[in-house]
Amino acid sequence: STTSPVARPWLSAVRPAAARSSAFHAAPGEEMLALAAAERAAGSVRLVRRAWCPADLAGSAMMVAEAENDGHAAELQAAARGAGIPLNVIDRPAFCDFQFGAIVNRSPVVIGISTGGAAPVLGQAIRRRIEILIPQAIAGWARAAGHVRRVVARRLLDQAARRAFWEPFVDRAFAGEIGPTTAADVGRLVDRVASSGERGGRVTLVGAGPGDAELLTIKAMRALQRADVILYDDLVSNEVLDLARREAKRMLVGKRGGRASCRQEDINALMVKLAGQGKQVVRLKSGDPMIFGRAGEEIAELKAAGIPVDIVPGVTAALGAAARLGISLTHRDHAHSVRFVTGHSRGGELPADLDWRGLADPETTLIVYMGGHTATLIAGRLMAEGLSGATPVALVENATRRDERVEATTLAGLMARPVATTGPVLLAVGRVFAEAASTTAAHVPAGAFAQAVGY
Helix, strand or coil: CECCCCCHHHHHHHCCCCCCEEEECCCCCHHHHHHHHHHHCCCCEEEECCCCCHHHHCCCCCEEECCCCHHHHHHHHHHHHHHCCCEEECCCHHHCCCCCCEEEEECCEEEEECCCCCCHHHHHHHHHHHHHHCCCCHHHHHHHHHHHHHHHHHHCCCHHHHHHHHHHHHHHHHCCCCCCCCHHHHHHHHHHHHHHCCCCCEEEEEECECCCHHHCCHHHHHHHHCCCEEEECCCCCHHHHCCCCCCCEEEECCCCCCCCCCCHHHHHHHHHHHHHCCCEEEEEECECCCCCCCHHHHHHHHHHCCCCEEEECCCCHHHHHHHHHCCCCCCCCCCCEEEEEECCCCCCCCCCCCCHHHHCCCCEEEEEECCCCCHHHHHHHHHHCCCCCCCEEEEEECCCCCCCEEEEEEHHHHHHCCCCCCCCEEEEECHHHHHHHHCHHHCCCCCCCCCCCCC
8 A cells, every 4th residue: 555646666666566546645646646647557556545554554564655744654554564564655764664765676677776765776787687688578588488497498408408508598688688589489599409418518709808808898798708618818817807707717727928828729628628528618808809819820720620609709908908098099180090000020039021101190090008118119010110219108007907017208309218018008109199198197106117018
């Protein structure tokens, strides 16, 4: 029962669990009338146009009411206790036997959020975040799951086979697709898994972004949550790894220039072996897997072995750094193109086959990945091709991470005073970085970069 014309949020919270609600008000306003009209077809709300009385509480499960003052609230409390039912007095927690939380309703999927009455605004903010992640179509998929669960358990006796059925089922649900509409659709899917002996082993190459976990995509999160094994690079941040499925096995297979590393051939073989065992393998790479991540070699190896492979893109470090600096890499007044290049070859030296004349175009923004050891050589080659020594340069270490550091210099300055760092470094060259000098004070203390660069 409710006595309030402003009880719509609370009524919405109990609707999924309640068979019927009665709303009492002698002079209901437009909102109450609209609510009653909207719910009349379902029979879930009955509007009674009179003041309530204690006898109305007989047979009720709970009471929600609005009180004019504390005295009125005390009367409501006494009536509710006399009827032996819990009470919620709107915006008067001292008289409440229970609190309402915010809900995300995708019935039969209902998610409740409660802050114990301490921070309703925070609860609503959390609800909005979850609403973004849970598509409306999930309701249809949940109903379909209820219909086929026994069929799947009966037909697919092996646990790996059941997982091979349910994981793509869930993936399609979260992709926003309309759920299965006929039993025949579900039956065909069950038959395919049962007859093929499919065990669902596959590899997903996932871009972890440059470090800030909030830059991870929703699709990357889902891949991490269903992984059996995660093969991760040395540069993947702990904040990203913490978002993975708790039961997933984590294996460091990182490669860092100038340091002892796993051989690429061994990583490829490990992925093939694990996926061949029916495991869901995530190959977690810093930044974007398709930007200097040797993804091409891994994809080729997996396809040759007949292993299904998916790719989930990530935010590459150059874009993360540009966002943190507030700089457009293709500002129309300064650049008409942007180039990403690697700063070292397989042997660790400066690549011999780069188009240095093109890279020295003053209207090009140049981003050099992994250019730590060769930064001075890069500056020299660009200047030799005619790029001015006054061209702005931004050196970004650990882009988007808590320990991010930035230094603004020029090509000539880079030649005169190379820099030193222990983290991954981006060498960013071009007129668009002229404004970087005004932002570095907040990112790096004076003199933080010195001596020779190490990546």
